[in-house]
Amino acid sequence: MPRSNPNDFGDVPQGCSIPLNFARSSHERNYSIQIGRGILRTIGSEIASRNISRVVIIADEAVALSHSLTCEKSFLDAGVETSVIRVPSGEQSKSIQQAEQLWIALASLNVDRRTAIIAVGGGVVGDLAGFVAATFSRGLTVWQVPTTLVAQVDSAVGGKTGINLPCGKNLVGAFWQPSGVIVDIHALDTLPSREYGSGLAEVVKYGMILDPTFFSWLESHCNKIRLRDPDAVEHIVSTCCRLKVHVVEQDEREETGLRVILNYGHTFAHAIETASGYGVLLHGEAVSIGMVMAARLAERLGMIDADICSRQEFLLTSFDLPVTSAAFDPDILLDIMARDKKSVAGRLRFVLPECIGKVRLVDSIDHNIVKEVLTASSR
Template sequence: MPATKVVVNVPGEDAYDVRIGAGILDSLGAHLRRVPALERTERALVVTDANVAPLYRDAAKASLAEGGFRASDVVVCAGEDAKSVAVAAEIWDAMAQLSLGRDCVVVALGGGVVGDLAGFVASAYMRGVPVVQVPTTLLSMVDSSVGGKTGVNLEAGKNLVGAFKQPAYVCADTATLATLDEREWACGCAEIAKASVIDSDEFFFWLVDAADALAARDEAVVSEAIARSVVFKADVVAADKTESKGVRECLNYGHTLGHAVEALAGYGTFSHGAAVAEGMRFAARLGAALVDTPLDLVEAQDALLDALGLPALSWSAEPEAMLAAMKRDKKARRGQVRFVLPRDVGDWQLVDVDDDTLLSHVDAWARSKG
């Protein structure tokens, strides 16, 4: 099956290719040599984690060597703990000790944590060096590897320090998805479902028809779902590169309640995808009350999430605690919680929801859990 290429054009930035296909990690080095910004680059630093390194580090470095790059690597701990200023500083120190200059390239090999961390490292080292994203999870392929958001966490919250850093190239080798467990697979499916609801009837109803095949990991359907999601995100990012116009906030659909679920249940209790799916269910019902979201969309979205292995959660928390958690979200403004609400498929609205209204809906949500 031939690889698919999506070109991302962001105003004020160099266009970059997102290449999607099985086995394309082997040609990474050759393709990077065709990227104008990397034509004269000699050194590469592969940043990966302890889970991914044994699986794909050697293949990535071998491909880079075939492309004429001298590749070194740094392996960080697996999981969210790697997204810290301390770990970023360790990588910067390693880069300096390797005598890497402004003509090097950072290659992020892994899931969203590695991509965010390595992108942030690249954005700041010597005031900015190129970064290449090589996502190895479905979630990172359809979401975090495209669009240029990078960052690390502070004790006060997630992603509070970061930068916008568009990659020079994205290599989404779908063969790496074979090692994902069902939990991680469903994470990616949640982001694909989110994109389809916000994007268009065409994407949404294609996904409704393809849901069983996507859940079963059909190769052709997986590649198309990734490509459709990348096209959607690329269009949003092109319209609002730095999230300053309100357009890019549509990517937060499902995340407002979802982030509160993750925080109050304890990070890791539910996958990010499961929490986002719950947030989508809540937002659609809130939309029915506030922006006339059609009830048949609420039901169709529920059925889609069920088919993708993302059932409604049985967990709930006290409404006041949920409200407080949502008000701590960095998307909140002037003390009010903002929701992306679907007026219909492909038609959304950003709504400030007052505390009393939100509390009543969160209370109904909690009571529905029994």
């Protein structure tokens, strides 16, 4: 298990490369996550050295004139033929209509086997462009270039791609590992603070599920993290990527049950997101509330002491994240949770903490206990 030192910024404060190896798969599907500052300026030479003759950048329109443009210039400087397709910002772009537009655009560009897709944006563009790469021409090479904290610590790593259907999120998708992930910490400089905070919820999640030392480090570096101190941000991103790599290497396709721990707080969060209407809360904000509920449920079941709940809540509050939900009818939330694709035959399953740094999947919890927790955690 990767460790982080609570007193400093770990062993990789100035850029690093984290290898990802899938033991059961072919050599070609091993790749690395490169983390650094200003590394989008050299993305062209990096990718041109991999037998790629041409790239199609699929970019969130919010980064079209900044980070996407930096990538485009770098590819042109490296002599790589480059096309750019802009995608409207927001979750609604993870749609079959947007995917179809991209498929048609790729067809009109006559892309071939030596063409790579470069996904520049947050989780929306990463999931969408990854899915389009997985499906066009039976699979194109894709590089993930995450520009939100959520994408840098979570969605760009692990190979899950997909789009939404009107009846549910992420219902159509594919596991499609990228050929590489290029994480430029400087890309976060333009990110609005609410989006940055949303990413911090997932960061706290990694400490809670896997790494107590990292959790303590977050507690002791709150101010630097809030102020986006570059060393602190780089330490956060590299630690979370290492932790996620550790999980997905062992359970690439969510088959052994290990990868499910990444859903800590998410069963509650998805229900709250659905009940509030998409777009009211950012995903990370719902995850923050969901983790508070999960910890309280664990406390109610006698799995943890109250001080663990308090430490988690205090840390989330320090990052200006919400810890209570609007008052919803608990029966409605329960109903949504029972229909969650992670529940089995309507039985509620939750990933719950046993201590800071360790969680486990708990099955068949009494609905009345869950209701009590839902009521106690709403305002």
